[in-house]
Amino acid sequence: MACCYYLSLLALALVTQAGAAELSEEFYSCSCPKLAPIVKKGVAKAIQNEARMGASLLRLHFHDCFVNGCDASILLDDTGNMIGEKTAAANNNSARGFNVIDAIKAEVEKACPRVVSCADILALAARDSVVHLGGPSWEVPLGRRDSTTASRLAANNSIPAPFLSLTALKSNFAGHGLSVKDLVVLSGAHTIGLARCVQFRAHIYNDSNIEASFARSLQSKCPRRGNDNVLAPLDFQTPTHFDNLYFKHLLMKKALLHSDQELFNGSSSTDNLVHKYASDSDAFFKDFAKSMIRMSKIKPLTGTKGQIRVNCRKAN
Numbered sequence: 001m002a003c004c005y006y007l008s009l010l011a012l013a014l015v016t017q018a019g020a021a022e023l024s025e026e027f028y029s030c031s032c033p034k035l036a037p038i039v040k041k042g043v044a045k046a047i048q049n050e051a052r053m054g055a056s057l058l059r060l061h062f063h064d065c066f067v068n069g070c071d072a073s074i075l076l077d078d079t080g081n082m083i084g085e086k087t088a089a090a091n092n093n094s095a096r097g098f099n100v101i102d103a104i105k106a107e108v109e110k111a112c113p114r115v116v117s118c119a120d121i122l123a124l125a126a127r128d129s130v131v132h133l134g135g136p137s138w139e140v141p142l143g144r145r146d147s148t149t150a151s152r153l154a155a156n157n158s159i160p161a162p163f164l165s166l167t168a169l170k171s172n173f174a175g176h177g178l179s180v181k182d183l184v185v186l187s188g189a190h191t192i193g194l195a196r197c198v199q200f201r202a203h204i205y206n207d208s209n210i211e212a213s214f215a216r217s218l219q220s221k222c223p224r225r226g227n228d229n230v231l232a233p234l235d236f237q238t239p240t241h242f243d244n245l246y247f248k249h250l251l252m253k254k255a256l257l258h259s260d261q262e263l264f265n266g267s268s269s270t271d272n273l274v275h276k277y278a279s280d281s282d283a284f285f286k287d288f289a290k291s292m293i294r295m296s297k298i299k300p301l302t303g304t305k306g307q308i309r310v311n312c313r314k315a316n
């Protein structure tokens with residue numbers, strides 16, 4: 001295949017020029033041409049089975065990238081001498097979709113054994129989830145490799161918590177090389193999915209920047225004590241549709257999480273961006289796609305670093 005011959009030359013040139021391999025949208029064009037349709041089909045099947053799964057897959061990619069880069073570390077099960085990320089504060093009883101990734105990886109291994117990383121499958125599954133739920137599409141840069149270890153401590157320290165202030169959220173994102181704009185637009189991911197009472201309790205009982213009747217209706221589901229795992233939608237109107245209602249809700253002070261409402265309070269530095277995305281869905285979609293690509297490029301393992309895990313749950 002001539003095209004593949006030239007592509008491999010190009011890949012080689014990219015490696016030698018920069019001294020390190022770059023991610024590329026064409027990375028598997030020759031080595032696994034069926035990859036994109038396999039992931040797309042696996043995601044569609046999972047969402048048909050459970051509408052929430054698209055949100056869960058998007059979040060998995062985010063939580064992977066924010067802990068030592070997009071290296072599929074979040075997928076590693078604990079071992080005798082390693083406590084991984086699955087029981088970290090932000091993930092325990094919360095991160096989900098691992099079985100869906102396993103099923104997709106099994107299909108990918110059948111088509112192209114030992115070629116495609118779990119980290120790349122996560123990045124593709126996040127994109128396909130957003131598209132399936134009505135959001136924007138983008139070309140996913142590929143060529144990440146998988147880590148051989150994971151760290152609960154790193155996960156505890158790197159994933160932002162919902163009680164953070166805007167200042168703390170900004171500095172968390174800056175620590176990952178992401179801008180204030182990335183913070184605001186990527187928070188728009190909360191247009192889909194659910195959160196547990198334990199994560200929004202303080203916001204609905206103790207915060208003042210929340211609309212009163214909205215807070216009361218949530219209080220009736222999420223008591224002051226107990227029912228920690230009761231779920232509420234992050235976007236109370238369309239939690240399985242990727243749209244810009246999240247931003248409209250911020251303007252109405254109807255955000256579920258404290259961290260969400262931090263982005264808009266009537267006099268915050270990020271108010272303007274929230275206004276823009278609330279009134280311009282195209283701008284939100286365009287900027288979301290750009291920022292997802294930026295997030296997906298956080299510290300990837302490339303070249304000969306890491307490995308292509310055969311089973312996403314454990315190192316080879």
Ligand code: HEM
Nearest residue numbers: 055056059062094160161162186189193194195196199259
């Ligand atoms: C800005 C800082 C962020 C904070 C503090 C935050 C916090 C949270 C919390 C507390 C939950 C609910 C978890 C639970 O109750 O079990 C959640 C859910 C979710 N987050 Fe975030 N998040 C942030 C940014 C992001 C980003 C950047 C993305 C993706 C690009 C994202 C995607 C999601 C999705 C899709 C869900 C729903 C998951 C599901 O239903 O399974 N979040 N987030």
Ligand SMILES: *[C@@H]1O[C@H](CO)[C@@H](O)[C@H](O)[C@H]1NC(C)=O
Nearest residue numbers: 083087088089092152153156
């Ligand atoms: C990480 O968070 C979990 C859950 O909150 C906690 O049990 C654990 O002690 C924390 N630290 C480390 C190093 O894992």
Ligand SMILES: *[C@@H]1O[C@H](CO)[C@@H](O)[C@H](O)[C@H]1NC(C)=O
Nearest residue numbers: 086087088089091092093152
């Ligand atoms: C994770 O959740 C389980 C079940 O609720 C709990 O027993 C365990 O202590 C939690 N682990 C950590 C590290 O918080």
Ligand SMILES: *[C@@H]1O[C@H](CO)[C@@H](O)[C@H](O)[C@H]1NC(C)=O
Nearest residue numbers: 200201202203205206207224
């Ligand atoms: C609300 O704030 C009070 C006073 O700071 C605190 O004692 C209480 O635990 C908080 N409640 C929640 C649900 O966070």
Ligand SMILES: *[C@@H]1O[C@H](CO)[C@@H](O)[C@H](O)[C@H]1NC(C)=O
Nearest residue numbers: 166167209265266267268269
């Ligand atoms: C809004 O948030 C900013 C920080 O982002 C804070 O300085 C300001 O006091 C807040 N204003 C109101 C009305 O709560």
